[in-house]
Amino acid sequence: MGYFAKSPWLLHYDGSSCNGCDIEVLACLMPKYDVERFGIINTGNPKHADVFLITGGINTQNIDVVKNIYNQMGEPKVVVAVGTCATSGHFFSECYNIIGGVDKVIPVDVYAPGCAAKPEMIIDAVVKGLGILEEKKKKMSPK
């Protein structure tokens, strides 16, 4: 494994979630699950991050923000959609302002469904993402 798998830095973005998934994401950082064991760090800045973790769906307000943040992340990067809202829009999908899941706007690499997604699920999803991260890195430099 390369170094990308050993030090994935997260950027957590809260779309139009009900905050249930967000609390689970935060739970991952807390002593019980302690994702820093795997070198995972929660950053606040897309320029520092490798993994874009989105909870909640996309609405008309945040669509540009999500795109912008995605574009400001350096390659290689992966997007993890956490929670059913982020994967499909869930029961908000009928709302007037909801566009749908994250994949309506940016390419999503890993889906972690669940309402709310459990911490184990989130960690698992990120770990899945790491493999993709490595692959992308390999594609970046074909040497």
Place this chain on the structure above:
Amino acid sequence: MTTTSTILVILFIILAPVIGGIISGGDRIISAKMQSRVGPPIVQPFYDVLKLMGKENLVVNRYHGDYMICFLIFTIVSGCLFFGGNNLLLVIFALIVAGVFLVLAAYCTNSPYALIGAERELLQMLAAEPMIILSAVGLYVVTGTFDVYGIANCQHIPIIYLPGVFIALTYVLTIKLRKSPFDLSTSHHAHQELVKGLTTEFAGPSLGLFEIAHWYETVLLLAMIFLFFGSYWILGIILAVIIYFIEILIDNINARIKWELMLISAWAVTLILGVGNLMILYFVFHI
């Protein structure tokens, strides 16, 4: 340059990042333990930097990376001057130049967050620099030389004469190491300030350079603590470890404070403990 100094300089260039990285890894483990977490492996900082080096070099303009390179070079040079046994004041001035380059790098990006970070870094320098230079003066008063080797080889233990200076230096060390409660300009992982202050616009390799420079800086600053023990270097190592542990403890039990409190408290400590110590030496003990 004598052989010893050449060897020491080369050792510094090669080993300082290793030691600095391990210190930083240990820092993270101990911090995790204090928060009843497990924490990352001790080599985690190296993984981070290697990863950052492999990332895309994202820039807002083509210049700010260059300032970062200058920052790294001047940090290394100040370390080399130190271990080469040069004048301690010049070492500190070189370190200041390095700091200026870092601030300029942040200014160069012209991003609001980075600009605030830069300005706060300047405040941190304003708060910390006087005490650092003053400690060099204190060492001079006791040992009669600004020469780093001269201080390191002196017969007595400077800290016996300079307890106030030493404590004050430890106080501003927290500022220099950018640890809570003085991590205004940029911070360590979990407690982010303003999306990490002056490093906001540094992505990938430039951020990696920043980390490496920080390792060099850490080693250099700890080595300065070392000087307070003259030739009793084992004592120095033990104290350096203890000091760093205290820094971690302070980091973990404090919330970030406002810059005003930082500036005022740092200057007050400098004036009362630092200058006061020198005054007592001069007027009471006539040294």
Place this chain on the structure above:
Amino acid sequence: MDWVTFLILFPLIPAVILLFTKSVQLQRVVVLVSSALIILGSVGLACNYMQAGGTYLPISSGFFNGLVILGDIVLALVFLYVCRKLPIKKYWIPLMVVIQYGMVVTADLTGGIPETNRYLYIDNLSIVMALIIGVVGSLIAVYTVGYMQHYHEQHKEIKDRRCTFIAAIYLFFFAMYGIIFSNSITWIYFFWEITTLCSFIMIGYSRKEEAVHNSFRALWMLLLGGLAFSVGIMYAANYCGTIELQKLVTMKQSLVIFPILLLCFAGMNKAAQFPFGGWLLGAMVAPTPSSALLHSSTMVKAGVYLVLRCSPILQGTASGAIVAFIGGTSFVMCSALAISQSKGKPILAYSTIANLGLIVLCAGIGTSFTLWAALLLIIFHAVAKALMFISVGTVDHQTGSQDVEDMHGLVSRMPILTFTMLIGLGGMFLAPFGMLISKWAVIEALAVRNPVYPPIVIFGGSLMLFFWTKWMGTLISVVGKQPPIKAKGIGFDEWLGLGGLSILTIAACVGFPWIGHYWIQPLYGWNPMLSERIEVSVALMLGLMLLPPLIFACRWKRLVHTEPYLSGLNVENKYEYLGSLGAPRRWSFGNYYINKYFSEAKLFKGTIIGTTLLWILMFFMENL
């Protein structure tokens, strides 16, 4: 004799010619030619006398002395003439003129002044000063022609009296050379008051109300120094039996300390040390070349020059310690005050007072190490500060503002001009360059002594670091493509001044080990550069300073350009973000000024009261 006479008397010729030259082209030619001659003269002088050590240049005939007396009388009349419009309640300004000249001229005419034939004296200190005046001053003079042209294009309402202005510059050269080569304090006094007059003319140039007010403030403050000077002359003549400066400073301390303190008072007053800092700040209303020439690089240096000359007497005395302390107070306080300023020229003015304070501090302590540092400070400060002033002046003309905030991103708009400014700023505070090296020397020299002084230098230095870096950072922010400034264009002579001073600043930085070796060591018998391993580390750092330009020249591959982070709310324009109501809003960023602690309202008055008390204490202590 030849070189010295040439340098003193020659500037009078262009002064007279320029007074009557209306055509800009002609002015330009006269200024270029005479500047070249003055530079040549100064360099020739330096080459001739550098190895000679201190030399007296005897003048046997009383003719020149007669001229000086005549000049004193004329000058007194001129001063009274300029005071004619003052309101009656300011009667004390002309009164000061009458008293001081009355004393000196009567004494001179009645033979109250001891005879001497050693009117002129030259040593390495005078040579360094001569080079600064000759080279830096001439470059500023060259710059002035172009500057004044712009100035009058921009300020149509101001009456065009630029002939007077430029002529005053050359009159000023005459006076400065007079000051630094004279050994007789009556002569120094004569030239001293001419510089006061020049300063007065230049500050009041625009004849706006503020300018006139400030010029009279400068006049009375400087005349106060002149008054002290004349009292010093009378005391020296009557009680010490000599008016030769070189003789005075070798006499017994207790005998001459009083006149020497009076001379120091005059010197520090000219160097705008607190409590007299006010006049220099007010002097910033003058056109920029005068700020660059008189109020930062030369005239105020004459003040510290005099204090430096007096330092052998000050060394080790309590009064000397207080002189040093006043200098130190000016240093710290002005550095702090400069933080709270946002306009370019006031920042430069404050930092000028601060640096002069540092020099006075060195002179007051008076060991060979501090004197070494003081002289280096004089050199570096003169070149770097002159460069900064004329750069700010040029920026002001091109963009219409001298506010540092408005210089945000100047590097994208005027790269070359910014580069000269960066050189000036680097020269002011970055490590391998001059000022910081001098500061290092000061700290090292002071560390052995009383622990009162090092903290002063350290704190002042840190405060300086803050405002210089802030300024530097503001300049180099890359703001991307900007609409070009409505090109008024920077003229040839302005570029000549800017370029020349940039090269000088760099040359001074690169060459200072040699400066230390050839000029200063013979003077004070001390050159710390040669001790320990300093030269290696300094050379290393100087070499490394070549690296940044090289690094900047490299074009790194694989850079991926992106927008600055704005919480994901970026819009088309880089300076806007998407506001909460869906409309783009501008973001802007201003520097920190820490007005809460460092503002003028908080510090100015206290400093004035404190330093005034110190002065009183000093003279009092002397009497004990």
